[in-house]
Amino acid sequence: MSNVVLVGSQWGDEGKGKIVDLLTARCDMVVRYQGGNNAGHTLVVDNKQYIFHLIPSGILYDNKKCLISNGVALDPIILIEEIEKLAGQGIKLTPKRFGLSDKAHVIMPYHKALDLARESQSGDFRIGTTGRGIGPCYEDKSARVGIRVIDLLDADRLTDKLYIVLKEKNILLNYLYGSDIIEIDPIVETYLSYGKKLAPFITDTSAEIASAMSSGKKILFEGAQGTHLDIDHGTYPFVTSSNPTSGGACTGAGIGPTKIDHVVGIVKSYTTRVGAGPFITELTDETGQHFQKKGSEFGATTGRIRRCGWLDMVLVNDAVRLNGFSSLAITKLDILSGIKTIKICTAYKCGAEILKIRPACLNKLAECEPVYEEFPGWNESLSSIRSKDKLPANAVNYLNAISRISGVPISILSVGPDRNETILLSDPFI
Numbered sequence: 001m002s003n004v005v006l007v008g009s010q011w012g013d014e015g016k017g018k019i020v021d022l023l024t025a026r027c028d029m030v031v032r033y034q035g036g037n038n039a040g041h042t043l044v045v046d047n048k049q050y051i052f053h054l055i056p057s058g059i060l061y062d063n064k065k066c067l068i069s070n071g072v073a074l075d076p077i078i079l080i081e082e083i084e085k086l087a088g089q090g091i092k093l094t095p096k097r098f099g100l101s102d103k104a105h106v107i108m109p110y111h112k113a114l115d116l117a118r119e120s121q122s123g124d125f126r127i128g129t130t131g132r133g134i135g136p137c138y139e140d141k142s143a144r145v146g147i148r149v150i151d152l153l154d155a156d157r158l159t160d161k162l163y164i165v166l167k168e169k170n171i172l173l174n175y176l177y178g179s180d181i182i183e184i185d186p187i188v189e190t191y192l193s194y195g196k197k198l199a200p201f202i203t204d205t206s207a208e209i210a211s212a213m214s215s216g217k218k219i220l221f222e223g224a225q226g227t228h229l230d231i232d233h234g235t236y237p238f239v240t241s242s243n244p245t246s247g248g249a250c251t252g253a254g255i256g257p258t259k260i261d262h263v264v265g266i267v268k269s270y271t272t273r274v275g276a277g278p279f280i281t282e283l284t285d286e287t288g289q290h291f292q293k294k295g296s297e298f299g300a301t302t303g304r305i306r307r308c309g310w311l312d313m314v315l316v317n318d319a320v321r322l323n324g325f326s327s328l329a330i331t332k333l334d335i336l337s338g339i340k341t342i343k344i345c346t347a348y349k350c351g352a353e354i355l356k357i358r359p360a361c362l363n364k365l366a367e368c369e370p371v372y373e374e375f376p377g378w379n380e381s382l383s384s385i386r387s388k389d390k391l392p393a394n395a396v397n398y399l400n401a402i403s404r405i406s407g408v409p410i411s412i413l414s415v416g417p418d419r420n421e422t423i424l425l426s427d428p429f430i
């Protein structure tokens with residue numbers, strides 16, 4: 001199989017960066033298809049930590065091509081910072097190694113200003129966004145007034161577009177939110193300079209992908225946030241503004257659905273969430289703190305502490321349906337060591353009703369209570385284990401339960417943050 005899509009099955013932060021890194025070793029090209037620098041992947045390689053927000057973490061391999069495709073909301077400031085930081089760590093990006101879609105939409109200063117202003121004035125209705133301007137950027141894309149990467153290469157076009165857009169944005173910023181207005185000239189100058197820096201990398205990524213496909217290359221498509229942050233299928237409105245689900249790989253990278261051979265769903269062994277919104281299996285007790293501390297559950301992007309709870313298979317099963325997972329990658333299994341009894345939520349109880357599918361209505365969801373299956377835990381540390389048959393019997397039992405409840409086989413197990421702390425049961429590329 002040549003084309004694999006990787007999607008988080010929960011609310012993001014499933015440990016995707018590490019799985020991307022692992023699968024990158026088995027492919028030729030990695031494509032990031034949605035989201036922006038609201039995401040963050042932390043990777044540990046040879047005890048060295050790398051944090052990526054935009055560039056696919058596959059960039060750590062020198063013989064793979066990494067692409068940021070059209071579906072991404074791109075903040076050029078962050079991208080340039082990442083390119084420079086990598087250069088400082090001895091990794092020099094060239095167009096042979098990295099490409100950026102000419103059609104990706106650009107996060108502009110007014111997007112960030114609007115994101116922050118809205119959040120600060122929304123009281124109980126705030127989403128808890130990352131404040132990176134993601135929502136306002138995608139809004140402009142849909143409203144057909146967005147600035148695309150290609151516009152950063154053309155002074156006249158950028159000026160004309162900004163002239164129209166800023167008229168409206170400044171009214172919103174100044175009259176509605178009491179923020180400073182944004183002048184056109186400094187932005188044109190600054191964003192053209194970004195365009196100049198990024199120009200060597202700007203390309204038609206869909207065409208590059210097609211050409212890689214026709215020469216038989218193996219390609220990994222990497223979503224950013226998880227399924228339940230999807231704008232269509234997530235816990236709306238507490239979602240991001242794009243489609244992390246596998247269909248988003250088609251629109252976000254410019255490929256047809258018939259080209260996808262395998263979809264890997266990443267399932268963290270427990271659940272976490274950042275920002276506001278319902279979380280049925282949330283734990284505010286010692287076990288929640290165990291996940292938070294042992295699992296280092298704070299955001300790579302915002303540093304916010306992640307809310308933690310038991311594994312919720314209602315969420316995972318929704319993700320199985322929405323993405324068509326072919327296999328699962330189970331992450332952070334090692335974090336469960338030391339818990340006496342482990343719970344998995346298999347359904348929601350809402351009054352007299354037992355629900356197997358998450359309801360769309362958040363008020364109804366707020367009334368739901370988790371129905372749990374319990375499993376005996378284990379005390380052994382898992383991080384040095386490299387084959388499934390060496391795992392404690394109770395850990396295997398837990399994994400088998402995930403497969404049984406989801407109906408999807410497990411291909412990858414992660415038992416620690418390092419690249420080596422992984423058990424590959426089957427290769428999604430084969």
Ligand code: IMP
Pocket residue numbers: 011012013038039040127128129130131132133134135224225226229238239240241274275276
């Ligand atoms: P936005 O994407 O910044 O607009 O934020 C919308 C919601 O998605 C907020 O609840 C964020 O906390 C959440 N979110 C965005 N990106 C990530 C991510 O990479 N991991 C987890 N949550 C995220």
